[in-house]
Amino acid sequence: MGKKVGRFRGPDGRAAYIRAYRAAVATLPTPSDSFDVRTSLGSVHGYRWTGADSEAVPVALIPGRSAGAPMWADNLASILRAGRTVYVMDAVGDAGLSEQSAPLTAFADQAIWIEEAFQRLGVDRVHTVGHSFGAATAAVHAVHHPERVATLALLEPAFVLRRPPAATFLWATLAIIGPKSWREHALAKIGGVDVADVRARTPVGEMISAGAQHYDSSGLPTPRPLSRTHLERLTMPVYVAIAGDRSLAGGERAAARARTLADATVDVWPSTTHSLPMQVPEELALRLRSFWDRSSPVTR
Template structure:
């Protein structure tokens, strides 16, 4: 099996981990009413995570620059891949917002299709595992829109195309609603909860992940959530190691995305496209797509034979398609 095929199979499992930890965070927020800030539990834990993070970053194209941008909620780690000198007039840059626990390294499959064509920025989210740091608590998920806006301003970006996957998709939608001024377009890849809440079965399976049950039960739960086999859950790669290290050593205080109202969707003043997986979708599948189409948000695509790890699984097709979409909204 090729390295790319193996990586995409494992990313299906990471989708299960993403939603599982999203559910855990929601439960924790109910139990702990006082907001805090995300932090590393120990220096040793951070060192272990950093080694795993660096191992994944080493598989990505080398960034042109690395930024640590100050915001009202902490410092954002941002990687920049500058457009090639002969790509003059490439249009506004693209800003990539990651899924929970995934950080900037999650975009490895996509960067190879886009780097050089226009300037790209990939961020580690504040309040989540990665190299960003949080200094002020979030009081609602809408606060993520504020730190994203601060980061865009700090990078000096007057206009940018936002692309978000999963949790990052929810961030991108929320930011575009609150701060449309810098947004050229928004691409939402399997955005969680903003169109439709998670199914009840997801919460039931996720409950096993923080109960004192055998590991074999937890492996089965992850398989059911991610639409994969137990064997795939147990497979280890640099990316899965990084996710595990972040989950073990980073104490996140994450606000859960909310489902946007019909009026909020209709009030979006920027171009929006939505891409949804055909199988094991965590964005809401056919029902979410039907709602988006009824609201007239813009292009809505259901990608066949994909799961929540859509941007990695469909990287080859998404590469040129998103470039065409961005170009149509550069002006």
């Protein structure tokens, strides 16, 4: 159960994170605007890219744990070619520029801030996309507010269909409290990549490392796999992408469970890991654009 409000561990850590965050934001396509909207759990910070088709159902991207909105840097350019307005938000209670003001007492509370943010932004219907922990957030919102969600895309959805391997919890702890070399190994294990990839020092990688080091998100409740009743509420079209190698979402067993959904499209992507969205950005964007267009075509 979450009882604490997420916060930076100190002013120096906050300053270091914000420097890394701003450097990562600079790698994104230039947004049309940024926003901060109030919810009952805190202020939600995010960015909007206005699409060419103002009538098309927009897209919302939900980042993974400790990632923040800039984690979508590798994906945004290709997603924006769909012509839809795109929203990307920092999660409440996690690293980013959103500011939590009240604790989340259960994981279902994640649905509160995301639903209230959509209301404040005037988003009536949305194609929601989440990665990893962000997929769990997107899923719980869709369970509680299916009328808002035109389609749901779950990319390597940690916890949604199956629990991650037990070792994942150890790596998550080491990513926060371990010395630098341990944090690098832990982040590599969580992302399903090599340590060399973590040490490559990309702006997004630096931001994620700074978030894990300086932001205390221990008050976030841990999600549980959706029950059969919850899965039955997901009647909208659902796209599920599972990594073919080193999946934290549950691999083939998770894919099999996803196929029991009322309207599911499930792909197991060969030669990918938990970092699937960043490993196949162009191919994934084409898949998502086709998926969205079947539900709500863009007028060209």
